[in-house]
Amino acid sequence: MTEDFDVRLVEDVKSYTPDPQYRKNAWMGDYQKVYNEFLADPDAFWEKMAKELDWIKPWNKVKEWNYPYAKWFTGARLNVSANCLDRHVNNSRRNKVALIWKGEEGRERIFTYQKLLSQVARFANALKKIGVKKGDTVCIYMPLVPEQVIAMLACARIGAVHSVVFGGFGAAALNMRIKDADAKVVITADITIRRGKAIQLKAIVDEAIINAPTVENVIVLRRREPPVDLHEKELDFYEMMNGMPDVCPPEVMDAEDPFFILYTSGSTGKPKGIVHTCGGYMVGTYYTSKYIFDIKDNDTYWCTADPGWITGHSYIVYGPLAVGATVFITELTPDYPDAGSFWNLIEEQKITIFYTAPTAIRMFMKMGESWPDKYDLSSLRIIGSVGEPLNPEAFEWYYRVIGKSKTPILDTWWQTETGMHMITTMIGETMHPGFAGKPIPGIEADVVDKDGTSVKPGTGGLLVIKSPWPSMLRTVYKDDERYRKYWETIPGVYTVGDLAVKGKDGYIMILGRSDDIIIVAGHNIGTAEVESALVSHHAVAEAAVIGKPDVVKGNSIKAFVILRVGNLPSDRLKQDLLHHVRTTLGPIAMPHEIDFVDKLPKTRSGKIMRRVLKAKEMGMDPGDISTLEE
Template identity: 70%
Template sequence: MSENFDVKLDGKSYLPDPSVKESSWIQDYETAYNDFLKDPEGHWANIAEELDWFRKWDRVKEWEHPYAKWFTNAKTNITYNCLDRHIFNGKRNKVAIIWVGDDGKEEVITYRQLYREVMRFANGLKSLGVVKGDRVCIYMPLVPEQIIAMLACARIGAVHSVVFGGFGSNALHSRIKDAQAKIVVTADAAIRRGKRLDLKTLVDKAVVNASCVEKIVVLRRMSPPMELFSEIEVDFNEILDKEDKECEPEVMDSEDPLFILYTSGTTGPAKGIVHTCGGYMVGTYYTSKYMLDLKESDVMWCTADPGWITGHSYIVYGPLSVGATILITEATPDYPNPGIWWSMIEEFDVTVFYTAPTAIRMFMRQGEEWPQKYNLDCLRILGSVGEPLNPEAFEWYYRVIGKGKCPILDTWWQTETGMHMITTAVGEPMKPGFAGRPVPGIIADVVDENGQPVPPGTGGLLVIKEPWPSMMRTVYGNDERYRQYWSTIGNYYTAGDLAVKDEDGYIMILGRSDDVLIVAGHNIGSAEVESALVSHEAVAEAAVIGKPDPLKGDSIKAFIILRVGYKASDKLKLDLVYHVRMNLGPIAIPSEIEFVESLPKTRSGKIMRRVLKARELGKDPGDLSTLEE
């Protein structure tokens, strides 16, 4: 980014019903944030005191740029906080997990049952030779056994590396090799839209030339059960059945690694982000309780997969540490019909619903009649994650799903941050298009290339100015890559996102800094043009790219998915051009518009604009391992 740029800000805001704030954990954002600023380490110490530790810390934080240690010399185990303490505090028979299969089959697991299954599988891993510090790759569909495997690793101090079950064999192979995984835990198949998707065959290919792998543990779901090869393969349930149900939690240092999670950038190989036991536990517990306002009585449904950081933090570790009930499902949002998710919210009394803008826009495209068939009054909190929630999707989510009464938390964070960093605290005024303000405990700002804060309404780079407990500690095997995060702009953590701040300190995320279009010397965020297009009644989704132009630098090409009931036409193209002109001005007008049926997306729902650009320019799109299709 060569210069700052001005952004048109809409001052619209919504204030939730006052009763929402009365019952929330954070009664007043300004007070909470100012209390943090007065005593930053005291803020985090108070949160950590709510959790159980085998040994308390000597110091809350040690910071030698760019390396942090949190809760130094403290001893804990995250599974003790997710399981044991609930067992001992009278919640042993409370429901921990509700699972719904693609075919509607249901399974309910209490905290007592989960506790025992985790200990049995942890002993099973021990019997296979897994010890503290070993890496275990988990490549599974979204079934309870996936969560059991994660917690079992954490129980004995093994470092889990969860790989999303939609990745192909090459992506799986590279992650197994990079982490030097000793064990791979998988299933014979996933079920998606009524069809069997074979996972075991992909694992067989992925472990070729991966000599680090000693055993493959297979959850056999299909009938008849597939044959296993005794030399290397073992049955998931046979391990459970023969192992003792007592397994003391490994005493882990706060700074011991908990997991590696691979995240793909726009270029280069996937990065293995390393998170640690103590700080990550505190960060995910804190944001689950105080940002999502999670209570023990809540049923939370985060629609992500544990293969992503959202699933790690807000399906598994955060909600279970709070003691809530989680809903997980293999069901896709439009199979067997676009009402399936809403029917599950009604059926299971979901109170906290956390999903992606991509899903929300898909539902917008299907029409309001589907959610209106179901009683969604149980919903209390609505969340959004994965990419900026554009104002039109916010309005629809707030009005149609939340019935104008549910606070919406548009959360900005990353695999690298481990927890929510920017959002709107429950009960505070919500501004469509703005993620919100920094979470108490986080110091974020929008700056220029020299690290100087830019004025309100001026675009710049989003930075985090001070360390936080759940920050990644390194990139596995590539510490230089880690240091780059903290050295691009001064001593700040640079997220790689463009943003703008308003007069009230609310931050709008404009998109990745590498998604900036430079048109006739003006910097335009791709997300801003996309948001303008999506605000047209005919548009369900939009992606824009810059194409080299000898006069302008970049010309803008837009790819448009239309809502149901609208047809592509030259007249509609002209309407959309005019619409963008009226919203953003003539500089942001697309030179080309192409109507498409789908857009290339990662499995977490982010549009892969570089794929569109590569196709358009006839170039190699690079690593496609994260592509949905």
């Protein structure tokens, strides 16, 4: 599992140190001092962070660790929405802007903390009126509009567990998530708008709930004129709120009560429903939003993710709002109406903290420097990256062209499962392109071989987390065995499924997945999900997919397909298969290439050896193939 790297990779690394004022003014200040304090007394460190939030009842104990299960802030009671809203309305931030939304054609909507709380309370009361109660699951399948945030916070307010599904997924993927989570209500919109085109969301929901018996109501945000007709079980988002009081007492939640389920691609079988709980998740996202992003009261913060992914949960909604930030969101894409779209928004909104994906950065590079150079980006104070490793070339471009060679870059490593940032370079610390950074205070990380032995610098291995943290997943919904696997692959540590290499001074370079997950444009796509979509087509007998390096997306998907007898390869069939995957899983999961083959490399037990396909595709040595069938 370990491999030695070209020593220059970890020794002759460029470094950039921001102006000392950054460290001096940062909430965290001296990284090493704070990290040492954490190591000396981990529970005291997390208790100090938790005390910055509002609790209805304090905890008896910071953590209980019964390997591999953790409980955090045991006995404590709280409500997450009260920490995101009431906490600020009851102090000096009542009239501070919480949320700014920008749509196509220049439409803008602004919510102060007071206005957002009123809307959340009214929608929460409307949910209660149709019978949604504490512990029920609500599926949210919406565009990136303020109502999506309102729906999430309203669920948090009444103790309903939300399962947000990215609006780019197709009907089959949505159906699987609705059924697995036993969703009682689905909240959607008639359309999402992308690059000037209206994409039908409600039509996908109509199909997805056909055999989902737990769904009692569908709530529709109607954006089009004239409004789309609603049928039995369907309710209008705003009509439900008519006459509802704008006060809704927050449900008292135990720190360990389930907060949300978020499905992430599994390397085998169906996607995993990652379960996060109220107390630990709240503390983890608040701490990292404040101390990693260094959010101050006068910042305007923009994370370009979507709440359908964990980044949107943690760093659009819960973390920044718990800190009391002004959060900017938009339905606009980086290349529409032109390649200056994002830079124009940064100039117009005076964005100070900008958090985006390496895919977007590589796309900006491809479009050329002339686009960002047209705009005034001087408001930017901090820029960040999330979703996959930020390659050195993209780092250099981002730092020089967008950050004007002075803005710190936060290259953050974390996962749906971790709930919060785990590894980055703290504000003010020296940055090394290609290296995410060091474990943040609160986190013990290491790079080890398959036996769990720490590897020496310059050596590749498996990234692991050595001790529990508050915002860790508590289980995989209805599949606790899959949860235990994270802690039992290498006994005693949490194995994250990524390969990494240690540099000098404790910096860690993330190399990518060690399992069968392909990261396409920052989205985790399970090979198993794409393969099963292909095999569900009447012409396909078997399929295998791999990720191929792509200069913009990081990876593209290539599929190898064995056809059933009586079906012949053709371009028309290729197009048919692409369309089939698109309608089943959504456009993000569509293969970029399809090869029709007669056989696939397999082990004697019948497991497809994707690494052999990948090695052959890349012109590399496939390594040990002694387990191959032939």
